[in-house]
Amino acid sequence: MKLLLIDGHSIANRAFYGVPDLTNSQGEHTGAIFGFLNMMLKFIDDEKPDNFAVAFDVSAPTFRHKMYDAYKGTRKPMLPELKEQIPRIQEMLKAMGVPVITLEGWEADDILGTLSRIGEEKGFDVTIVSGDRDLLQLATDKVKISIPKTKKGGTEIEQYYAADVKETYGVTPKQFIDVKALQGDASDNIPGVEGVGPKTAEKWIAQYGSIEECHAHVDEMKKGKVLDNFIAQWDIAVLSKELATINVHAPIELEEGSTKLENLFTEEAYLLCKRYELKKLLPRFENTDTSKVQDTTSETFKHISDLSDVENFFAGLSNSGKDFIGASIMAGADKSIKGVALSVGDETVYVDCAGFITPDYLGHKLVEISKAGVKLCFWDLKNAMHIIYQLFSSEEKAQVDANGGKAEIFPTACDVAVAAYLLNPTKNAYTADDVASEMLGVIIPAVADLFGKKKLEVALEDDSELEHITTYACYNAYVAYASYEKVISEIKDQGMLHIYEDIELPLVYTLFDMEIAGIAMDAEALSAYGSKLAVRITELEKSIYEQAGEEFNINSPKQLGVILFEKLGIQGGKKTKTGYSTAADILEELAPANPIINDILEYRQLAKLKSTYADGLANCLDSDGRIRSTFMQTVTATGRISSTEPNLQNIPVRMELGREIRKVFYPKDGCVFIDADYSQIELRVLAHMSGDDNLIGAFKAGQDIxxxxxxxxxxxxxxxxxxxxxxxxxxxxxxxxxxxxxxxxxxxxxxxxxxxxxxxxxxxxxYPKMHTFLEGLKAEGNEKGYVTTMYGRRRPIPELKSSNFMTRQFGERVAMNSPIQGTAADIIKIAMVNVHDRLLKEKLKSKLLLQVHDELLIETFKDEQAQVEKLVAEEMEHAASLAVDLEIDMKTGMNWAEAH
Incomplete structure (x- = not known):
C-alpha cells in the first residue's frame, strides 16, 4: 500500500513561479492552478499511490509563525496573484475527491509529518512531495521525501530516504533539524547563527550530534568568529531548532479509507476545468461522462433528413417572425457542406446532406433566408461565405465578383466571434463553448468532448458520429442565437456598438472579397528568385566556414555558440543553461566588429526568405495562378489585421533581397497596381490624441517631422x-x-x-502635452483596467496589476501604445471598407487585393486608373477627422515592388 502526500502551498508556490502568468477570459489568474494540477498528476502517474492527500497551511498564524514574529517582524506576504489561486486549487482538489487537510494553528509541515508517521505505522510506503527541505527530517526507510527541482529548464525530482539524507548531508534525518538550526533558512524564516554555512553546520552536527552537544563542547571546538557567534547567539540557535522541528503528533487521525485514491476526473472537476479554461487538462477527462454537467438544451435538438420535413422546417423559419437565427455550417476539409444547423432558441434543427438534400440545396436555402431579411448569426461569417461561394455556379461567382459577397451571399448576417473578440481582444479563441460559458453561464461540449482525439473534419465523414455531429452543430447554432443579443448589448454598454456595426462587421465582407480576388504570382519569377537566394546563401556558407576554420551546422545555436565564443574567442557572448545565446539581438550588437557575425545574420535572413517565401509561396499557388491569403481580424489585441497561409504582411522589406520578393506579384492583363500607404499615421494619431501644439504645428507646416x-x-x-x-x-x-x-x-x-x-x-x-497624455494613459489603465482608442475600442491590460515589476512595465508600454496603434488600425480598417465599397458602388472592375499594415494595394484597370486614384485618395485621406491631415504616398507599377 502506498500513501502520497503533497505540501499544498509549497507546490502551488513552485507552480506559480514555474508556469507563465496565465489568465482566463474573466481575467482570473490560473497559471498556478494549471501548474499545480500538472505536477500533482505527474506524481500520481509516477508513484501510483492507493491513498492520496494534500495538506495546506491555514491563514491564521500558527505557533511557529508567532514564535518567528516575536523574533523578527512578520513573514513576507504571499503575492496577490498566487493568493487568489490557493482557494481555487483547493476547490479543484475537492471536486476531484482529493482530501484537502488543514488544521487551525498547525502548519502543513506538521500535518504531513503526522500523516507520514501514522501512515508508516499502518504499513504504508509514504511519499511526501514538497519543495521545503525541512521535510528531510521526516525521511525513514519507509518514508520518502520527493523534492522537485528546476534544472536546465526542466524539472528533476530529488528523492530521499533516510540513507539518502545521511549520504548527501552526512547527518541523519533527525540531525538535519540541528543543521537547519545552525545554518538557518531565509526561505522558511529560520534565522540560524550568523556566519554558519552548510558545510560548517553539517561538520559540527556530524561530529557532535546536536546543537546541545555542540554547545556543551564549545571549549573543544576551533576558535574563531563563527564559534563566537554561536556562543553569543545560542538563544537564536535554540529558537531556530524549535522553528525547524516538525511536530509529528498534531491532533489529526488517518481514518480507514479517508484518503483512498478514487477517480480524479469527475464531472465536477471537468466543470471547473472548463470554468478556469484549463484546456490542456481536458483530454484527461476523455473517459469521463460529462453529460450531467452539460447544458440540458440538447434535449430540444433534433435531426431531420426527410425532404418534406426539411421543406416544412425552412418554410416555418420564413414565417417565424424572427429577426435573427443562429446558424452553423458543418463542412469538410475541402469546404464541402455536410450539414447545416439552425436555431431560433426553442427549436434547433440539424439537417445533413443525404439524398435530395444536397450541399447546393442547403447552401442556397441559407442565402434565401438572408436575402429575405432574416439575420443569420455565424461563428465565422467569412468562412461561411467561402463555403457557400464554393458551391456557386460560374454565373453566380461572376455576380459575387461584380457586386461583392454581401450583396450576393449573406446581405443580412452577423459574426458572433468577431463581436466576442471586441469584448475581450486578448483571448486566443472565440468558440461557442467559450461564449456559452461567459455569456450564458452554461457548459456545452467542445469538439474534444464529443469526438475525443478525432478531428471534426474526420468525424463528419463517419456515419456513426451522426448523433454527436447533430449535438455539436446544434449547440453552435443555439449559442450563436442565444448569445447574440447579450453580446451586442454588452458591446453597446461598453460604447463599442459603432465599432462592430460600422467597422468590424463591414470589414468581414471586405476581407472576404479580397480573399476571393487573390493576387497573381509569377511562378517562374519566384523560382528564379529562389535560385538567386540559394546562390547567395551558398556564398555566405562558404565565407562563414572559411572564417570559422571549419564546417559546422550554422543553424545549430549550440554549435554556432561554440564556434563564435570559444573557438574564435569573440567577446560579449552571453552564456545560458544550454550554451551560448545566439539570439539576433545579441549578435546584432557584436556584428559591427565581427564580419563573420554579419554574414551569419544575412545568412539567417536569406534562409528564412527562401524557406518561407521562395519555397513556401510556391505551395500556396492556386490553379488560376493567384495566391489567396487568409485575413484574420480576431488575433491581435490592438485591432490590427493579420494574415496567414501565406502571411503576406510579414515580408522583410529592410533588405534589398527581401524587397525583391514583391516583384513576383503582378496585376492581371490590362491592369496596374496602385499602392497607397499612409504617411506617419501613428505619429499623426499621436499628435491628435495628445493635442500637442508643437507636434500639430510641425505637421500643419508640412515640415519633415x-x-x-x-x-x-x-x-x-x-x-x-x-x-x-x-x-x-x-x-x-x-x-x-x-x-x-x-x-x-x-x-x-x-x-x-x-x-x-x-x-x-x-x-x-x-512636446509637453504628449508626456501628459502618455502618463494619463497609464493612469487610466491602472484605474479602469483598460485603455481605449479614439473610437472607443478597449484593450484590457491585466498586466498593470501584476506584482512583477517587469510585467507591470510591459503593461505600461501597452497602455501607452495600444490607443495609438489601435486608432491607426481602426482608421486603416475604415479606409479599407470605404475604398472597397466605393469600388462596388461605382461599378468599377478594379479590386482591393491586400492590406499590409498602413498600405492598401489595388489591382486597377488602366481605363479606371484616374478614377481609382481619386477614389482611394479621398477615402484614405478622409477616413478620420484629425487635428492634422491624413496624408498618403501613392504609386503605381506593373508589379508590387514597382508600386511600393
Whole structure:
C-alpha cells in the first residue's frame, strides 16, 4: 500500500513561479492552478499511490509563525496573484475527491509529518512531495521525501530516504533539524547563527550530534568568529531548532479509507476545468461522462433528413417572425457542406446532406433566408461565405465578383466571434463553448468532448458520429442565437456598438472579397528568385566556414555558440543553461566588429526568405495562378489585421533581397497596381490624441517631422539639423509610440543609456502635452483596467496589476501604445471598407487585393486608373477627422515592388 502526500502551498508556490502568468477570459489568474494540477498528476502517474492527500497551511498564524514574529517582524506576504489561486486549487482538489487537510494553528509541515508517521505505522510506503527541505527530517526507510527541482529548464525530482539524507548531508534525518538550526533558512524564516554555512553546520552536527552537544563542547571546538557567534547567539540557535522541528503528533487521525485514491476526473472537476479554461487538462477527462454537467438544451435538438420535413422546417423559419437565427455550417476539409444547423432558441434543427438534400440545396436555402431579411448569426461569417461561394455556379461567382459577397451571399448576417473578440481582444479563441460559458453561464461540449482525439473534419465523414455531429452543430447554432443579443448589448454598454456595426462587421465582407480576388504570382519569377537566394546563401556558407576554420551546422545555436565564443574567442557572448545565446539581438550588437557575425545574420535572413517565401509561396499557388491569403481580424489585441497561409504582411522589406520578393506579384492583363500607404499615421494619431501644439504645428507646416523633432530635441536650427540627429529623432519619434525605454533607445541608436534618457527627456520638453497624455494613459489603465482608442475600442491590460515589476512595465508600454496603434488600425480598417465599397458602388472592375499594415494595394484597370486614384485618395485621406491631415504616398507599377 502506498500513501502520497503533497505540501499544498509549497507546490502551488513552485507552480506559480514555474508556469507563465496565465489568465482566463474573466481575467482570473490560473497559471498556478494549471501548474499545480500538472505536477500533482505527474506524481500520481509516477508513484501510483492507493491513498492520496494534500495538506495546506491555514491563514491564521500558527505557533511557529508567532514564535518567528516575536523574533523578527512578520513573514513576507504571499503575492496577490498566487493568493487568489490557493482557494481555487483547493476547490479543484475537492471536486476531484482529493482530501484537502488543514488544521487551525498547525502548519502543513506538521500535518504531513503526522500523516507520514501514522501512515508508516499502518504499513504504508509514504511519499511526501514538497519543495521545503525541512521535510528531510521526516525521511525513514519507509518514508520518502520527493523534492522537485528546476534544472536546465526542466524539472528533476530529488528523492530521499533516510540513507539518502545521511549520504548527501552526512547527518541523519533527525540531525538535519540541528543543521537547519545552525545554518538557518531565509526561505522558511529560520534565522540560524550568523556566519554558519552548510558545510560548517553539517561538520559540527556530524561530529557532535546536536546543537546541545555542540554547545556543551564549545571549549573543544576551533576558535574563531563563527564559534563566537554561536556562543553569543545560542538563544537564536535554540529558537531556530524549535522553528525547524516538525511536530509529528498534531491532533489529526488517518481514518480507514479517508484518503483512498478514487477517480480524479469527475464531472465536477471537468466543470471547473472548463470554468478556469484549463484546456490542456481536458483530454484527461476523455473517459469521463460529462453529460450531467452539460447544458440540458440538447434535449430540444433534433435531426431531420426527410425532404418534406426539411421543406416544412425552412418554410416555418420564413414565417417565424424572427429577426435573427443562429446558424452553423458543418463542412469538410475541402469546404464541402455536410450539414447545416439552425436555431431560433426553442427549436434547433440539424439537417445533413443525404439524398435530395444536397450541399447546393442547403447552401442556397441559407442565402434565401438572408436575402429575405432574416439575420443569420455565424461563428465565422467569412468562412461561411467561402463555403457557400464554393458551391456557386460560374454565373453566380461572376455576380459575387461584380457586386461583392454581401450583396450576393449573406446581405443580412452577423459574426458572433468577431463581436466576442471586441469584448475581450486578448483571448486566443472565440468558440461557442467559450461564449456559452461567459455569456450564458452554461457548459456545452467542445469538439474534444464529443469526438475525443478525432478531428471534426474526420468525424463528419463517419456515419456513426451522426448523433454527436447533430449535438455539436446544434449547440453552435443555439449559442450563436442565444448569445447574440447579450453580446451586442454588452458591446453597446461598453460604447463599442459603432465599432462592430460600422467597422468590424463591414470589414468581414471586405476581407472576404479580397480573399476571393487573390493576387497573381509569377511562378517562374519566384523560382528564379529562389535560385538567386540559394546562390547567395551558398556564398555566405562558404565565407562563414572559411572564417570559422571549419564546417559546422550554422543553424545549430549550440554549435554556432561554440564556434563564435570559444573557438574564435569573440567577446560579449552571453552564456545560458544550454550554451551560448545566439539570439539576433545579441549578435546584432557584436556584428559591427565581427564580419563573420554579419554574414551569419544575412545568412539567417536569406534562409528564412527562401524557406518561407521562395519555397513556401510556391505551395500556396492556386490553379488560376493567384495566391489567396487568409485575413484574420480576431488575433491581435490592438485591432490590427493579420494574415496567414501565406502571411503576406510579414515580408522583410529592410533588405534589398527581401524587397525583391514583391516583384513576383503582378496585376492581371490590362491592369496596374496602385499602392497607397499612409504617411506617419501613428505619429499623426499621436499628435491628435495628445493635442500637442508643437507636434500639430510641425505637421500643419508640412515640415519633415523627424527634422523638426531633432531641431527641438537638440536645440538646433531646423536647417542645421544633421543626418545623425535626424536619425536619432526618428528613432525617438517612433519609439515613443511603442513606449520605448532609455535602454531600448540606446540600443537602437548606439548611444549610452544616460544620453538616450536625455533625448527622451528633451523630447518631452519639446512636446509637453504628449508626456501628459502618455502618463494619463497609464493612469487610466491602472484605474479602469483598460485603455481605449479614439473610437472607443478597449484593450484590457491585466498586466498593470501584476506584482512583477517587469510585467507591470510591459503593461505600461501597452497602455501607452495600444490607443495609438489601435486608432491607426481602426482608421486603416475604415479606409479599407470605404475604398472597397466605393469600388462596388461605382461599378468599377478594379479590386482591393491586400492590406499590409498602413498600405492598401489595388489591382486597377488602366481605363479606371484616374478614377481609382481619386477614389482611394479621398477615402484614405478622409477616413478620420484629425487635428492634422491624413496624408498618403501613392504609386503605381506593373508589379508590387514597382508600386511600393
Amino acid at each position: 523627424h527634422r523638426s523633432t531633432a531641431s527641438l530635441v537638440f536645440n538646433t536650427p531646423f536647417d542645421e539639423v544633421t543626418d545623425i540627429q535626424r536619425r536619432s529623432a526618428k528613432a525617438v519619434n517612433f519609439g515613443i509610440v511603442y513606449g520605448i525605454s532609455a535602454f531600448g533607445l540606446a540600443k537602437d541608436i548606439g548611444v549610452g543609456r544616460k544620453e538616450a534618457q536625455e533625448y527622451i527627456d528633451n523630447y518631452f520638453l519639446a
